[in-house]
Amino acid sequence: MQEVMNLGEMLPLWSGIPFLLMLLSIALFPLILPKFWHHNFEKVSIFLAFLLAIPFITIYKGEGLHEILHVVLADYLPFIILLWALYAVSGGILLKGILRGTPVVNTCILIIGTILASWMGTTGAAMLLIRPLIKANNFRKNKVHVFVFFIFLVANMGGCLTPLGDPPLFMGFLHGVSFFWTLHLLPQLLTGAVILLVIFFVLDSYYYKKENIKPPSEKEKRILLKLEGTHNFIFLAGIIASVLLSGIIDLGKVNTFGVHRPVMDWVRDISLIVIGILSLKTTSGKIYRRNSFSWAPILEVAYLFIGIFVTMVPCLLMLKAGENGAFAPLMKVVKEPYHYFWITGALSSFLDNTPTYLTFFSSALGSLYQGIPEVQAVHLLMTGGNANYLKAISAGAVFFGAVTYIGNAPNFMVRSIAEEHGVNMPGFLAYIIKYSLIYLIPTMIIITLIFY
Amino acid sequence: MKIQKILFSTKFKELNEDSLRSLFVLKKTGLKQIILLFVIPIDEVGFVPYGGFLKDEEKKLRKIAEDTLNKWKEIIIENGIDCKILIEIGNLVQKTILVAEDEKVDIIAVGKRKRSLLGKFNFISQNLVDLVRCSKKPVLVSKFVSKYEYKGEFITRLNNSVFSNPLIATDWSEPVSKSLKILSANSAVIDKAYICHVVEDKLIKDRSNDEITRIKNESIKRLNEYSDILRKNNIRSETILLFGKANNEIINISREKNASMIMIGTTGKDLFEEMLLGSVSYRIMESSELPILMIS
CATH class of the missing domain: 3.40.50.620 (HUPs)
Structure with missing residues (x-):
């Protein structure tokens, strides 16, 4: 650990440039050169990973290689395996039936999605419900707000209660935050969700009344809901159990390419792969077809995040070095929980929330428990008087991921699917100005006033 | 089992107008409708990482498809067969099977990848293998x-x-x-x-x-x-x-x-x-x- 801290103290600020370029690529290319980005994002990501890795290993040799292998084996690999398993299993569940997109029905879908998100991942819940929601609102004229609030609640906020819910929290879990600790965010979630659901219901009722559309035919009006592929809920329980047990059972550590990982982490990862394969093997192809299931989104995440994880190595080390590292000025400014809530949130809005979470998680450890090994420091952060810092970072990363389309991966998937079905989703700036600034940011201010 | 309804799933290059014409003979035995399906690949237009959907690209591809399919529709109708055009976005195999199920067609007609440059083997595309494997409907692999x-x-x-x-x-x-x-x-x-x-x-x-x-x-x-x-x-x-x-x-x-x-x-x-x-x-x-x- 001492060596790690030393490396963090030695690294210059500019070693974070590849990470900055990676984040700027994610933020700017989809806006400026979307077609180029669509066809070349994996090359950009791999290039930036090498741009960091080659000089980093050349200069810091064994230690540099160890840091990169550690982030790949201990962070990236389990992260992508969990996302893959959740994606595969939730893609095998199909919600069939005809719903009518009234304000009550839409609000109910949002509530169900918000609850499901913590247990099947924001991506899984969003993928399960987005198509029925689109179908239900086909007859509506003003429906954009439905999908925006869906992004707010189902694709983001709802995922804050377990490490399965949103990738940042799983990263916290991998770094020692216990599985059920995130349930401490329930009051924040309830506050935010209730505010947003009330606003949504009022807004949707207003538009519904204004539209004054004749109800669809009798046949369409009937609500016939049916879940197919329900056996996948067993696999979902298997995923929860695998993740949970990996945090409870201690079977010692195993050395893989010089990286010491708990045996249970490997057991969990292998179990998740087996669960995913079993789900794919036992689920009818019909369900995947009806869900328009595609591996494309998960492949995109896999390519992008190898770049993100590798390039962020120096930044994490510098942050862990606390006031002895190159980020000392930042450490001096960010002191209070509400600082962490807003800075994690502000950056999560425009950068992906997973690296942002890890950045400020490391920053808090470096600032509050400098020089203490990570395992002990995380334990102190959870149980001591500083738990509010962790809550602020966790809630900031998850909640603010909804502020822009680029804050969290499911946002762009929801947008893509909605637009594919003819919904005229707002552009990048319109989304922020017309929705996030008006509905989401005031909600965050209220949460700050109450909890931080 | 009369062939009354055919789903003609096309990628233009692979299944040309002549292949379509070769099906008209089935009018004698009761062919009533040909559904022309073009699937805009979702990989081309959707799931732009963090960017959503390429609307302009979709419009461009849709326009090209509409122009060609409308010409084919005229030919089909001239031959006394009803025709319906469907342009969907998604995975070619998934959409073809879904449309075949929803429209209750009798057979699916699809194209075939051209002979390789080596001339020795005719490689079938992965899409075709997947379609044949997943489809419950007969699949006619056309090779005009x-x-x-x-x-x-x-x-x-x-x-x-x-x-x-x-x-x-x-x-x-x-x-x-x-x-x-x-x-x-x-x-x-x-x-x-x-x-x-x-x-x-x-x-x-x-x-x-x-x-x-x-x-x-x-x-x-x-x-x-x-x-x-x-x-x-x-x-x-x-x-x-x-x-x-x-x-x-x-x-x-x-x-x-x-x-x-x-x-x-x-x-x-x-x-x-x-x-x-x-x-x-x-x-x-x-x-x-x-x-x-x-x-x-």
Whole structure:
């Protein structure tokens, strides 16, 4: 650990440039050169990973290689395996039936999605419900707000209660935050969700009344809901159990390419792969077809995040070095929980929330428990008087991921699917100005006033 | 089973207007509607990482599809057949199967990847393998123009009379009864049908002469039963029993008899088995110059 801290103290600020370029690529290319980005994002990501890795290993040799292998084996690999398993299993569940997109029905879908998100991942819940929601609102004229609030609640906020819910929290879990600790965010979630659901219901009722559309035919009006592929809920329980047990059972550590990982982490990862394969093997192809299931989104995440994880190595080390590292000025400014809530949130809005979470998680450890090994420091952060810092970072990363389309991966998937079905989703700036600034940011201010 | 509704899933380059025209003959036996489906690949327009959907690209692809499909629609209607155009966004295989199910079509017609530059093999696309594997509907793999090597000569073949001389290749599995039903219901466009079965070498290896004779007699009996079914439906037919390697023998006999199409069942194996262990139907689809009607 001492060596790690030393490396963090030695690294210059500019070693974070590849990470900055990676984040700027994610933020700017989809806006400026979307077609180029669509066809070349994996090359950009791999290039930036090498741009960091080659000089980093050349200069810091064994230690540099160890840091990169550690982030790949201990962070990236389990992260992508969990996302893959959740994606595969939730893609095998199909919600069939005809719903009518009234304000009550839409609000109910949002509530169900918000609850499901913590247990099947924001991506899984969003993928399960987005198509029925689109179908239900086909007859509506003003429906954009439905999908925006869906992004707010189902694709983001709802995922804050377990490490399965949103990738940042799983990263916290991998770094020692216990599985059920995130349930401490329930009051924040309830506050935010209730505010947003009330606003949504009022807004949707207003538009519904204004539209004054004749109800669809009798046949369409009937609500016939049916879940197919329900056996996948067993696999979902298997995923929860695998993740949970990996945090409870201690079977010692195993050395893989010089990286010491708990045996249970490997057991969990292998179990998740087996669960995913079993789900794919036992689920009818019909369900995947009806869900328009595609591996494309998960492949995109896999390519992008190898770049993100590798390039962020120096930044994490510098942050862990606390006031002895190159980020000392930042450490001096960010002191209070509400600082962490807003800075994690502000950056999560425009950068992906997973690296942002890890950045400020490391920053808090470096600032509050400098020089203490990570395992002990995380334990102190959870149980001591500083738990509010962790809550602020966790809630900031998850909640603010909804502020822009680029804050969290499911946002762009929801947008893509909605637009594919003819919904005229707002552009990048319109989304922020017309929705996030008006509905989401005031909600965050209220949460700050109450909890931080 | 009359062919009244055909789903013509096209990628333009692979299945041209001539292939479409070769289906019009089925009007004689009751073809009522052709659905033209073009699927804009979701990979081309959707899931831009953190960016959403390429609206302009989608509009461009939709416009190209509409222009071509509308021309084809006019041709179809001129020939007295109803036509519907569908342009969907998504995965080609998924959408084709979904539209086939929703529209309750009788067969799906699709294109085939062109012969490789090496000229030796006809590689089938992964999409085609997936479609045939997943579809419950018969899939007609159209090959309007085929080039192939036969007895040392390079031959160009025009498959413009697909249904005149079909060859049913049977391994006695369930799809053969579907094949017979299809031919029986569309007898008006069939000149003569062939029904063949190949006794694989490995099946008779190390068997006594008596056993081989028993297998042969049993096979001839079964083939004759199939022939009787066709005869009752006024279709001339010929039965052929062959010994050897199934895919080679079927392709050779199709050339010898100048068949117009091969009808063959799929085994329902999964992708791993199909690709790794191989399957007669897939090998024939890959290497025959004739249109193939794959029946599950």
